[in-house]
Every structure is written in structure tokens, then in C-alpha cells.
Amino acid sequence: MLNPDAPRWTLCRRVALVLALLFGAGSATLADELQDAAQLLKAGQHQQALDRINRVLAAKPNDPQARFMKGLILTEQGKTRDAIEIFNKLTQDYPELPEPYNNLAVIYASQGQYERARAALEQSIRTHPSYATAYENLGDVYAKLASQAYDKALQLDSSNAGAQNKLSLVRELVGGPAPAPKPPVALAQKSAPSSERPAAKPSPAAPAKPAANKVPAKVAEKSTPPPAAPAEILQAVNAWAKAWSNKDADGYLSFYAKDFDTPKGLARDAWEKQRRERVTAPKFIAVSVASPKVTMVGSEEARVTFRQTYRSDRLRSASTKTLVMVRNDGAWKIRQERQGR
Numbered sequence: 548m549l550n551p552d553a554p555r556w557t558l559c560r561r562v563a564l565v566l567a568l569l570f571g572a573g574s575a576t577l578a579d580e581l582q583d584a585a586q587l588l589k590a591g592q593h594q595q596a597l598d599r600i601n602r603v604l605a606a607k608p609n610d611p612q613a614r615f616m617k618g619l620i621l622t623e624q625g626k627t628r629d630a631i632e633i634f635n636k637l638t639q640d641y642p643e644l645p646e647p648y649n650n651l652a653v654i655y656a657s658q659g660q661y662e663r664a665r666a667a668l669e670q671s672i673r674t675h676p677s678y679a680t681a682y683e684n685l686g687d688v689y690a691k692l693a694s695q696a697y698d699k700a701l702q703l704d705s706s707n708a709g710a711q712n713k714l715s716l717v718r719e720l721v722g723g724p725a726p727a728p729k730p731p732v733a734l735a736q737k738s739a740p741s742s743e744r745p746a747a748k749p750s751p752a753a754p755a756k757p758a759a760n761k762v763p764a765k766v767a768e769k770s771t772p773p774p775a776a777p778a779e780i781l782q783a784v785n786a787w788a789k790a791w792s793n794k795d796a797d798g799y800l801s802f803y804a805k806d807f808d809t810p811k812g813l814a815r816d817a818w819e820k821q822r823r824e825r826v827t828a829p830k831f832i833a834v835s836v837a838s839p840k841v842t843m844v845g846s847e848e849a850r851v852t853f854r855q856t857y858r859s860d861r862l863r864s865a866s867t868k869t870l871v872m873v874r875n876d877g878a879w880k881i882r883q884e885r886q887g888r
Contacts, residue, residue, distance in 0.1 A: 577603060581612055588616070593624050611641060618650065627654050638670075642856065643788075643835035645675035652684060656691070664688045673839055676781040777841040780849050780872055783879040788834045788855075796823045804873055804880035829859035847874045852888050 580603045587596035597620045603613040618633035631654055637647040648671035655664035665688050671681040697714035700707055783802065790798035800819055809818040826832070839853035848871070855868040871883035 577607065577610070577613075581616060584616055584620075588620055588623065593620055596620050597624070609640075611637065615647065618647070622650070622654060627658070630654060641835075642837040642854075643674060643833075645671040645678045645681060648674065649678070649681050649684065652681075652688070656684075656688060661688050661692050661695070665692065670838075673781070674837070676778045676785065776843065776846070776849070780841050780851060780879050781839055783872065784836055784839060784851055784853070784870065787881070788836050791826060791834045792832050794827055794829070794832055796826045799826055802881055804875055804882045806882060807880075808883045810884075829861050831860055833858045848872065848882075849879075 580599055584596045584599040584603070587593075587599060597617065600613050600617045600620060603610060604617065607613065614633055614637060618630045618637070621627075621630040621633065631651060634647040634651045634654075637644065638651070641647070648667045652664040652667040652671070655661070655667060665685065668681050668685040668688060671678060672685065675681070694714060697710045700710040701714065704710070787799065787802040790802070800822065807815070809815060813821075833856075835856045837854040837856065839851055842850045842852075844850060851870045851872055853868060854865065856865045857863065867887055869885050869888055870881050872879045873882045874880075
């Protein structure tokens with residue numbers, strides 16, 4: 548079952564840190580108001596917490612931390628429609644943050660909307676590939692979907708022993724008979740940092756005996772790259788965007804391979820000087836990577852296409868970008884960078 552305290556409080560503390568890093572901690576008064584609201588929410592005084600947050604939003608209607616906190620409070624109050632609206636708007640305004648997607652999934656799952664929960668969690672993981680909470684929640688959602696599918700198979704063929712065995716295993720994981728009435732899936736969030744568990748749980752539903760129709764071995768062997776490769780590549784892309792957002796010119800340039808294809812054949816030194824100036828000159832930069840798609844060309848090369856949003860005090864833009872990535876000395880580097888696919 549949903550745990551309304553520990554899960555969302557872990558998320559609240561984490562997102563406050565992320566938002567503070569992205570947008571600045573704000574005034575001491577604002578920080579105090581948010582802290583007071585957090586304490587009231589933790590104590591179960593939901594209306595008092597909401598009143599405090601509404602005062603913050605009256606002064607700063609677009610403050611992301613206050614908006615997120617309001618979404619948490621409304622969720623606790625059972626006002627899920629209003630909470631969904633807030634989290635959805637946050638995903639639009641700040642697509643680089645994984646937590647609003649994760650909280651949407653928690654709400655959808657509690658309503659039995661497991662497909663929508665799955666889609667939200669997959670977007671959370673695309674935004675932040677090392678977000679362990681989203682992986683664990685996604686595993687629970689997959690288990691619930693599997694439970695429903697096996698139950699449907701048994702409705703159509705009650706003698707299907709394989710489906711019955713698998714359904715029993717899944718029931719042990721998600722608890723209770725599936726799927727009617729549909730209990731909320733248990734989306735437990737851990738207090739440990741998300742980097743500690745970067746992959747989803749393995750599927751518990753192993754077949755009791757070999758299936759009659761197996762995928763031929765030769766076909767199965769064609770999955771060339773190791774499963775970890777796309778996640779490692781996305782981690783590199785997100786770290787590149789983070790260094791850019793932090794105006795860390797050295798860190799940003801370190802993500803480019805030695806044989807990087809500089810635009811218009813510009814000399815590498817001249818290109819680096821130009822990029823260094825553009826990274827350090829603005830007062831602030833925020834770069835987000837949304838909906839990335841990794842296509843492996845081989846075990847040592849990949850193409851990553853995503854929607855890039857760039858914001859600074861000088862320029863705002865959104866475009867589709869493609870990075871050709873290569874593995875150099877165990878690290879993924881950018882060999883080519885271009886607009887479009």
C-alpha cells in the first residue's frame with residue numbers, strides 16, 4: 548500500500564535540494580516558510596501546511612519548490628486531480644526534474660492507472676537514469692500489470708498451469724489476489740541516494756517450466772551491446788548538460804572526444820576557446836535533456852537524439868539535437884554534435 552509519509556517525505560527533501568541547486572535557495576524568509584510548511588506536513592497538519600505554502604505562492608507564484616510542496620500536500624489531502632495538475636505543470640516547466648514524474652506515477656498507480664504510471668516512471672528514468680526510486684516503482688508497476696495479464700490469461704484458459712504459477716509468484720510480490728478489487732501498488736521510496744541502486748529489480752515471475760515457443764538462440768544473441776551501455780551513455784549526456792548548466796567550462800569540454808568533429812572544420816583550439824566563452828559569459832545557464840533515445844551503432848558507438856532546452860539571461864531556445872557518442876578509455880565521449888536527427 549502507499550505509505551503517505553516516508554515516501555513523499557524522502558522525495559520532498561530530495562527535490563528541495565535539486566530545485567535549490569537549479570534556481571537558487573531564495574530568500575531566508577522563503578526558506579523558513581518552506582521549512583515550516585514541511586514540518587507541518589510531516590506532523591500531519593495538512594491544512595496549516597497548505598495555508599503556509601499559499602502565502603509563499605501569493606508572493607512568488609512561480610516558485611518551483613513551493614509548487615512542488617503544494618502538490619505533496621494536496622496528494623495527502625486526497626485532492627489528486629489538483630495534485631496531478633501541479634505535477635504535470637512542473638514537468639512542463641522543468642522537464643529535467645525526475646521527481647514530479649515519479650509523484651504522478653504514485654498517484655496514477657493508487658488509482659489503478661498502471662499504464663499511465665508506467666509511462667510517467669519511464670519518463671522519470673529518461674530524465675535521470677540513475678534515479679533508483681523510479682526503477683523500483685517501475686518494477687512494482689510492471690509486476691501489477693503482469694498480475695492483471697496472467698489473471699486475464701486464466702480467465703480465458705483456466706487450465707493454464709504456467710499462468711497460474713506465474714500469477715502466484717507475482718501475487719507474493721504485490722500482495723493480495725489480483726486484480727479485483729485493485730489495491731494501490733506499493734510504490735515505496737527509499738531514503739538512500741538514488742545513485743545506490745541504478746537498475747530495476749529483476750522480474751520475479753520466472754516460468755515454472757521452459758516455454759514451448761522459445762526465441763531461437765541465434766536471434767537472442769543479436770542484442771549486441773551490454774544492457775548497461777544505454778544507461779551509461781545517458782548518464783554521460785546528463786552529466787554533460789549538468790556541467791554546461793553549472794558553467795563548468797573544463798567539465799563541459801571534457802565530454803568531447805579527441806577526434807571531435809568541430810563545426811565548419813574549425814581548429815580544435817579555436818573551437819574550445821569559442822565554447823569556453825559561450826559557457827562562461829552568461830549570468831546563468833539551464834540546459835535540460837528530454838526524451839532521449841539511444842541507438843547503438845556497435846558496442847563502442849551510439850547515437851543519442853533528444854529534445855534540448857537551453858535557457859540563459861541572453862537566450863532561450865528548444866531544438867532536437869543528436870550526439871554521436873564513442874567509448875574512449877571506458878568513458879563515453881562526444882564525437883559529433885548536430886542539430887536535428
